[in-house]
Amino acid sequence: MAPTPQTLTAERILEATEEVLRRHGPAKATVVDVARVLGVSHGSVYRHFRTKAALREAVTKRWLDRTTDTLSGIVTEGDRTPETRVRDWLAALYAAKRHKAAGDPELFATYSVLAGESGDAVHTHLADLLGQLTRIIRAGVEAGDFTAPDPATTARAVFQATARFHDPGYARDWELPGAEEEFEAVLELVVRGLRS
Amino acid sequence: MAPTPQTLTAERILEATEEVLRRHGPAKATVVDVARVLGVSHGSVYRHFRTKAALREAVTKRWLDRTTDTLSGIVTEGDRTPETRVRDWLAALYAAKRHKAAGDPELFATYSVLAGESGDAVHTHLADLLGQLTRIIRAGVEAGDFTAPDPATTARAVFQATARFHDPGYARDWELPGAEEEFEAVLELVVRGLRS
DNA sequence: CAGCTGACAGATATTGAAATCTGTCAGCTG
DNA sequence: CAGCTGACAGATTTCAATATCTGTCAGCTG
Numbered sequence: 001m002a003p004t005p006q007t008l009t010a011e012r013i014l015e016a017t018e019e020v021l022r023r024h025g026p027a028k029a030t031v032v033d034v035a036r037v038l039g040v041s042h043g044s045v046y047r048h049f050r051t052k053a054a055l056r057e058a059v060t061k062r063w064l065d066r067t068t069d070t071l072s073g074i075v076t077e078g079d080r081t082p083e084t085r086v087r088d089w090l091a092a093l094y095a096a097k098r099h100k101a102a103g104d105p106e107l108f109a110t111y112s113v114l115a116g117e118s119g120d121a122v123h124t125h126l127a128d129l130l131g132q133l134t135r136i137i138r139a140g141v142e143a144g145d146f147t148a149p150d151p152a153t154t155a156r157a158v159f160q161a162t163a164r165f166h167d168p169g170y171a172r173d174w175e176l177p178g179a180e181e182e183f184e185a186v187l188e189l190v191v192r193g194l195r196s
Numbered sequence: 197m198a199p200t201p202q203t204l205t206a207e208r209i210l211e212a213t214e215e216v217l218r219r220h221g222p223a224k225a226t227v228v229d230v231a232r233v234l235g236v237s238h239g240s241v242y243r244h245f246r247t248k249a250a251l252r253e254a255v256t257k258r259w260l261d262r263t264t265d266t267l268s269g270i271v272t273e274g275d276r277t278p279e280t281r282v283r284d285w286l287a288a289l290y291a292a293k294r295h296k297a298a299g300d301p302e303l304f305a306t307y308s309v310l311a312g313e314s315g316d317a318v319h320t321h322l323a324d325l326l327g328q329l330t331r332i333i334r335a336g337v338e339a340g341d342f343t344a345p346d347p348a349t350t351a352r353a354v355f356q357a358t359a360r361f362h363d364p365g366y367a368r369d370w371e372l373p374g375a376e377e378e379f380e381a382v383l384e385l386v387v388r389g390l391r392s
Numbered sequence: 393c394a395g396c397t398g399a400c401a402g403a404t405a406t407t408g409a410a411a412t413c414t415g416t417c418a419g420c421t422g
Numbered sequence: 423c424a425g426c427t428g429a430c431a432g433a434t435t436t437c438a439a440t441a442t443c444t445g446t447c448a449g450c451t452g
Binding site for chain 1: 366387
């Protein structure tokens with residue numbers, strides 16, 4: 001609650017870590033830097049996070065959860081058709097990732113590094129997103145709008161088919177001219193493939 | 197090694213380069229190595245290729261063209277339906293890339309490096325592949341099997357949607373258990389999206 | 393005593409000097 | 423004379439010495 005809390009908490013460490021990552025980038029950010037920002041010794045940071053990898057994963061998880069939370073609202077918009085929700089959800093995912101990549105490149109690089117290291121935070125993030133997409137597709141099947149023998153498998157296929165527009169490995173292409181049109185074309189193809 | 201007292205040709209240099217790339221990998225392969233395999237001075241290699249980058253691009257182009265040639269046969273199989281040809285073509289593309297990645301990892305790494313450097317050889321390769329796919333889809337539209345206002349745009353969308361199964365950036369996932377099933381699911385989704 | 397410090401060992405990263413490589417070209421060779 | 427050689431300059435890579443970092447822990451502090 002206090003604007004300048006004196007006790008060292010996991011939350012304060014995560015905020016300082018984001019700051020350091022933004023300033024120095026993932027390759028140069030050290031635990032000593034984080035401790036310096038907080039005005040404590042680096043030993044204290046290790047009281048809250050067992051390793052540097054755990055700290056990086058925690059800060060990344062926090063960052064990924066922001067996207068998951070943004071998208072979760074679209075899943076349950078009962079007044080819209082499942083097709084519209086699939087479109088909106090994928091468009092929102094693309095927009096969120098693109099915005100993050102452009103606006104927060106240092107942290108985005110960290111996320112990409114962790115994704116490559118197959119960290120648990122990323123694995124969970126992907127499972128969360130797939131779960132959301134599965135719910136929309138299942139609703140579409142129940143409404144008779146979509147055909148999908150196994151909604152989870154189909155959701156995975158939709159996710160893979162649009163990977164180019166949310167996988168961080170393709171981030172450099174997201175701002176290229178024509179990217180938006182290509183997204184629309186893939187989205188159209190995928191939605192047509194879902195329809196009964 | 198076998199005595200090679202013949203005249204020095206671009207073709208012989210490309211073969212020696214492949215040999216050196218396979219043995220040392222893309223990071224350690226030098227023009228001096230190539231010259232040593234051929235029993236000439238490295239200055240002679242520069243008579244045929246202006247730069248090392250040009251040499252690497254030429255050897256990569258040769259290698260990429262083998263895939264393009266393999267697939268071109270499927271495009272014109274008039275006795276099969278367009279849908280079958282799209283399925284066969286994408287499956288053959290996936291199989292070819294996967295086979296290369298598993299069987300020739302050093303050269304595959306070189307290809308991946310060049311793809312990242314956005315070399316012209318890769319650009320041309322992608323244009324060739326897209327051209328083949330466009331022809332199949334256009335044939336499908338003309339036969340009334342597919343709906344696609346602009347076959348070239350749709351071909352691009354199909355190519356993007358299946359990127360995970362032919363883009364070298366994903367090579368590490370191609371041998372994972374379940375990869376084949378995921379390919380089938382994406383292929384099913386895409387083909388459904390093409391149908392009228 | 394709960395939380396923090398700071399020195400320490402082993403691991404990792406940085407640095408700069410030495411080695412190697414790329415690309416050129418004047419001259420050699422057949 | 424067409425094609426090749428080998429020495430060379432500048433760029434890049436390697437390597438080992440040095441510095442910094444990670445993770446631990448005995449002891450300090452409030």
